[in-house]
Amino acid sequence: MGNSLGILAAKEPDFQIHGLIKFQLFGQELWLTTTHVSILIICILLLIFALVVRAKLSDAEGKPGVLQNIAEFAVESLDNMVHGSMGKNGLGFRNYIGVLFLFLIVSNLSGLLGLRPPTADYGVTLPLGLITFTLIQFNNIKYNKAGAFTELFKPLPFLFPINLIGEIAVPFSLSLRLFGNVLSGTVIMGLLYGLLYKVAWAWPGILHIYFDLFSGCIQAYVFCMLTMVFINAKMPES
Amino acid sequence: MNISNEGLILACSAIGAGLAMIAGIGPGVGQGIAAGHGASAVGRNPGARSDVTSTMLLGQAVAETTGLYSLVIALILLFANPLLGKL
Numbered sequence: 001m002g003n004s005l006g007i008l009a010a011k012e013p014d015f016q017i018h019g020l021i022k023f024q025l026f027g028q029e030l031w032l033t034t035t036h037v038s039i040l041i042i043c044i045l046l047l048i049f050a051l052v053v054r055a056k057l058s059d060a061e062g063k064p065g066v067l068q069n070i071a072e073f074a075v076e077s078l079d080n081m082v083h084g085s086m087g088k089n090g091l092g093f094r095n096y097i098g099v100l101f102l103f104l105i106v107s108n109l110s111g112l113l114g115l116r117p118p119t120a121d122y123g124v125t126l127p128l129g130l131i132t133f134t135l136i137q138f139n140n141i142k143y144n145k146a147g148a149f150t151e152l153f154k155p156l157p158f159l160f161p162i163n164l165i166g167e168i169a170v171p172f173s174l175s176l177r178l179f180g181n182v183l184s185g186t187v188i189m190g191l192l193y194g195l196l197y198k199v200a201w202a203w204p205g206i207l208h209i210y211f212d213l214f215s216g217c218i219q220a221y222v223f224c225m226l227t228m229v230f231i232n233a234k235m236p237e238s
Numbered sequence: 239m240n241i242s243n244e245g246l247i248l249a250c251s252a253i254g255a256g257l258a259m260i261a262g263i264g265p266g267v268g269q270g271i272a273a274g275h276g277a278s279a280v281g282r283n284p285g286a287r288s289d290v291t292s293t294m295l296l297g298q299a300v301a302e303t304t305g306l307y308s309l310v311i312a313l314i315l316l317f318a319n320p321l322l323g324k325l
Contacts, residue, residue: 180306
């Protein structure tokens, strides 16, 4: 690639996952990758934020500080989001949705910190989709009992395969949506910095606003929203 | 001109990846229609602005899925080509 494009492409575009440490487990070759490092950094950041807020809360007497206001605003708006789309059913899901939203939004925005976003790795988004799938089916069986299975044969019995595929496709479409959106932004920014690195000063910031800020926030919101909609569809009306 | 087997597969995969991205037309049209109807809904009932916006974004995200499937196929063809292993 460097030969054909001349001066502009002197640096290889870098948007791939890199393996850092190789190790063997049960005869299987496994890698610790940049994704693990990014997730670790994000978890540490969130933990530090939580601990600092907790420390500020416990010695708050009288007037609440700035940090407490920010944290209260965040918790309140997350609770409102869950309440708005799930109603009374949402009481038990506030923790899960809140954690999911915080993790996703910090992951998607971590491209701004120079990390490779962990959500641009299918190995991260598929487990998130599978957790949601487990919650959907658990609630389906918990509230609908045998109806969870007879529902698959409605409205006509021979539609069973299509209904089954419709249920199984949920985690894949959820995880591919998040993965594809974040990865496309990462690839485009990687190509830009790789191919145009001599002229890439300051103006790529405009593209970062769209690909990282806008797209990342929208996708975190959409993932949480769809999780709530799918779970709520299996629960009785509140 | 001699073309090696790998070269042929890589060239055809690049063309296939480009063709796969034609699917991007569909979500573009669909999202545009959704945004247009969202705008007219806000124009008719400005009080429901936040509800209309969140519903529109949700619908657009679902409509985007087909385009993303084609993106994933294009990326697989370019970076994790399964056909090269069949040589």
